[in-house]
Amino acid sequence: MSTELNVLVIFAHPALHKSRLNKHLIKIYSEMASVEFRDLYELYPRFFIDVEVEQKYLLESDLIIFHHPFYWYSSPPILKHWLDLVLLDGFAYGQNGSSLAGKHLLSVLTTGGSRQSYSESGENRYEMGTLLRPFEQTAHLCKMNYLPPYVIHGANRILESEQVESEKRKLLETLQKIQKKSMDDTWPKSLDYNYLQDALT
């Protein structure tokens, strides 16, 4: 069990050319071993998703990361489309549908609003954990473990290249820590921690 976990990154960003943070963040995946990076908008610009291929990648992974900006309290539409088409009855859930059981699912998100704004007193009124319930429940139905989300708040205020570099480094370190765990270890649960950052410190 000393080898690293296989990571599958499902990345969704419809306007990467406008991105200030994500286009840099995703570079870390090429620095990691055993990572498969799937850039949905680049692979399926016409939303024509190759279900067979996507399922194959899922089967080969231990940790699945949904990496995307947090738009209107959810993901960009292609990720929802991907969920609808790929997580099929009999594959991901339902009778005989346990292909994803035991795998871990992690959301890596960027938001415009501050951490403070995602609280009862903030303008977004709900905490991230609450807003991410549909993803958590999706994982649950597929018998997967939904990790506390890794969220970078206030992403559109991160402009300086030193800040970007520091965010890249923090994400890389966190993911490498996670990747070194064995599947049998105790993993942080989304019910216990608001953020993955908190769980690992």
Place this chain on the structure above:
Amino acid sequence: MEQAGFLYYAFIYLIAGVVAVPIAKRLGLGSVLGYLLAGVIIGPFGLSLISENFSAVMHFAEFGVVMMLFLVGLELQPSLLWKLRGPILGTGGAQVLVTSILVFAVSLALGMPTQYAIAIGLILSLSSTAIVLQTLAEKNWMKRSAGQSSFAVLLFQDIAVIPMLAILPLLAIESASSAEGGHSMSIIADLHGGLQAIIVILSVGSIIVGGRYLARPLFRFIAQTGLREIFTAAALLLVIGIALLMQLVGLSPALGAFVAGVVLANNEYRHELESDIEPFKGLLLGLFFISVGAGIDFSLIVSQPGIIIGLTVLLMFGKFVVLYVVGKVSRLSNCENLLFSLALAQAGEFAFVLFSFSQTNNILPKDIIDTLTVVVALSMLATPLLIILYDKVLEPLIQGRLSSQPVDDHDPIENDEPDVILAGFGRFGTVVGRLLMFQGFKVTVLDHNAGQIEALRKFGFKIFFGDATRVDLLEAAGASHAKLLIIGLDGKEQINNLLEALGKHFPRLPVVTRAVDRDHTYELLNKGIPMENIYRELFGASMSASERALQILGFRKYRAYQTVQLFRHHDIRILEELRAHRGDQESYIAQVKYHRQRIEDLLRQDEGDSVASHPDGWVEREPVNS
């Protein structure tokens, strides 16, 4: 020259070039040095295959310099020339002035009379346009800042020749047969000064106005005949005509050709002109270099080696120092400045012209001219060697030491290399071209239909006339620097011809191409074009039409879209799979049948009436335990 004699000399010159230049290039010496050495070998001090006439040949071949400046002008938009005015007047002026004074002073110190010293100073301040531009262009260094500064200085020197021709006769010891000089062609030399100026201004003005307003309809008229040689003839006629006009009014033909080139830089026939003139320029320059090589008087070198070699080194060192200081003042980086100073440190072909002019006008005595002619030729011979020294030794040395500095601080001239070359601007190309241009990409369009070009130019497209399957035209259009070439040509034959040319000459240029049909698609795949870069003409339109048909037949629009996407996906996949079976008729047909069945099954599955056996997305989820 008699017929046999002419063929003999043509044979000797050509074989010298054909043998020496490829060898020189292979050895990394560059074509200029190849030609020069070929000249030495066939000249009177080598195999003595040509013993006379080479100075006449040289004067004839100097026309290559005129053509070269015409071509340089074609590459230079007027606005860019305007941006270069500072370097031309500043750097160029400073170089000519300071070098003249320095050479003058040294000549005085060596015991020359004042008049001699002035004449020598002026003449030796000039450099060799032919050698410098040819060598730099061959290295692809014209766009470096050293290249541009060199060009600016050379251009100024071309202009400076005109007043020099006026000043030199004043230095004559005794007024002699001045009518014999280089001015002899001028028909206005005897006219009043003011009138002369007016005629000169009118001539240059007529080149500009003619280039702007007459050239386009004229070229279109000629292009529509479809006869290539007539177009070539017209191109040559243009350059020769301008050269003649310039000589008649006493201006430099090279300068006139340069102005004409600049005026035509925006013309849609520019690339065609370029590729038509290019080979003539190349051959004439080659001839010129050979005759320079053949003209080196080795007997003089042997009889007084110390003086000749000493003077050559002194001249080049002096010019180098002046250039280096001038380059420093105009803020060239060390590396660029070194290249700039080495490149221009020789004396040039104008020196030959001015020497013979000086001789006929009794400005300089024959023995001095003979000695200096050898010095000039040797300095020209040394230049390609210095450039090699720079390229192979000095630059790596400097770069190595300053590895943190950028390689090249270019480039003040914004280059006008295209992002995309679009070959063929018919029904396919127009759509692609418009879309890319709207996104702000620089697209150079090549099309062979003069009528079409005229119509589309009215809408503001940048289109050039010419057969896109010609390698020289592709080169002129910037194929070695473009990021992409798109083939919108009509017909299998043309597309394949172009691909063949591209494979040979521009193997690294990515290609997106139109394919005529399925069979042609296989051919293109076999040529190594990736599937995603091949577009079957009409395939897209048929797909869209099918989508509409499905809608009319009752599909909701999104489902029709999905169905077409699915068909497309499988059609392309099957096409790739069938490729393997293409040679074998029987297995090919069997495979086609098999795949047709498969695609039918897939499309049916998607109809959604069989959710139980073939689950797909978009079902409302029931509770797992129910």
